[in-house]
Amino acid sequence: MHILLVEDDPLIASGIAAGLAAQGMTVDPVGTAAHAEAMLGTIAFDVMILDLGLPDEDGLLLLRRLRAREVTIPVLVLTARDAVSDRVAGLQAGADDYLVKPFDLRELSARLHAMLRRASGRSSNLIRHGVLVYDPDAALAWVNDTPVELSRRERALLSTLLLNKGRVLTAGQLKDSIYGMSDELESNALNVHIHHLRRKLGNDIVETVRGLGYRLGAAAPVDPPLSGSRQ
Structure with a gap:
């Protein structure tokens, strides 16, 4: 946020x-x-x-x-x-x-x-995207009901993508979402965060739209269903 x-x-x-x-x-x-x-x-x-x-x-x-x-x-x-x-x-x-x-x-x-x-029109804290479940309030993520540890920047990037499902976001928009005006930003910082998200959550979590930017990738199907602990 x-x-x-x-x-x-x-x-x-x-x-x-x-x-x-x-x-x-x-x-x-x-x-x-x-x-x-x-x-x-x-x-x-x-x-x-x-x-x-x-x-x-x-x-x-x-x-x-x-x-x-x-x-x-x-x-x-x-x-x-x-x-x-x-x-x-x-x-x-x-x-x-x-x-x-x-x-x-x-x-x-x-x-x-x-x-x-x-x-964003949600009635629950939890944001679901296929096998991925993210709780922005608690800053926790699960894939197939298994906790995944994300850094602060990775959580900010994931949250931005999830809240803009279907939208193509430019690199500048994504940088604005995870960095403040006073933060020092290396030229490849965004690419590093995207790489880490793909490694931890699956290669399809971030889709590159050539010449335009990035968007949330297609959701992996939920199979088997998520357990009752986060229903």
């Missing part, structure tokens, strides 16, 4: 970014509404965490402007404004969720996963 974090307090922003990164997420923090708007115009983020007390304008104004332009990115408002009227205003402005500071990082993570699950 690639997250745009709009928070002007450096200590809070660094704490959130470190905590979510430890759970396998990629976080790009910015401190102003203007910077957030510029970032949204260049990178396809999965979700946005939005503080309301920004130095250049109120976060609700940014949110209303984005929704007026039909920017559909799921938004979680994270703020110290705890009155019912503030919560109502945030949701009416277009927020998908509203969390009051101080907060528990585990709850923030759970809410982010729930937002992404709703946005």
Whole structure:
């Protein structure tokens, strides 16, 4: 999950970014509404965490402007404004969720996963693709009911492919999904992650579309059926 974090307090922003990164997420923090708007115009983020007390304008104004332009990115408002009227205003402005500071990082993570699950139309945390089962909340994967250990980047890449089933994604889009703006990126990094996914999950998990990019490969048939432990 690639997250745009709009928070002007450096200590809070660094704490959130470190905590979510430890759970396998990629976080790009910015401190102003203007910077957030510029970032949204260049990178396809999965979700946005939005503080309301920004130095250049109120976060609700940014949110209303984005929704007026039909920017559909799921938004979680994270703020110290705890009155019912503030919560109502945030949701009416277009927020998908509203969390009051101080907060528990585990709850923030759970809410982010729930937002992404709703946005992708899933009713369950588990994503199934033939013999592959992936739980983005727990960052766990199974093939034929056998656990498979994936690195943080491999999980981010797999999640992006699974959530964009049927779509061809460019190399740039895949890099955006697994790397933050401040990450140092070697020229062959994406190819290395794709190679590792194919080695661990099967050669067909990532299909190369010549001249265009990559997409999720065809699902291997489930035979025998998955056991009841993850039904």
